[in-house]
Amino acid sequence: EANTLGNLGVLYQKLGKIKEAIEHYQKATxxxxxxxNLKGEADNLGNIGILFNKLK
Structure with a gap:
């Protein structure tokens, strides 16, 4: 389930829907x-950080 949510985050990110992507990454985290699962948590937190930086 977490991997699916993370993959949805990637898809939303590619579509330019940053807020939706962040929501999915947060759920996966x-x-x-x-x-x-520390690696999965870290990967998703990294993705969230990148997207928050894009929102600035």
Whole structure:
């Protein structure tokens, strides 16, 4: 489920829908955190950071 949400984040990002992408990355991050998947959590947090930087 977390990987699917992350993939949806990528798709929204490619479509230029930054806010939707961030929402999906955040949902994926929560799942990765809950299952103690540090790499997945870090990957999604990195993607969120990149997108927040684009919103400036």
């Amino acid at each position: 929560e799942i990765h955190k809950r299952i103690n």
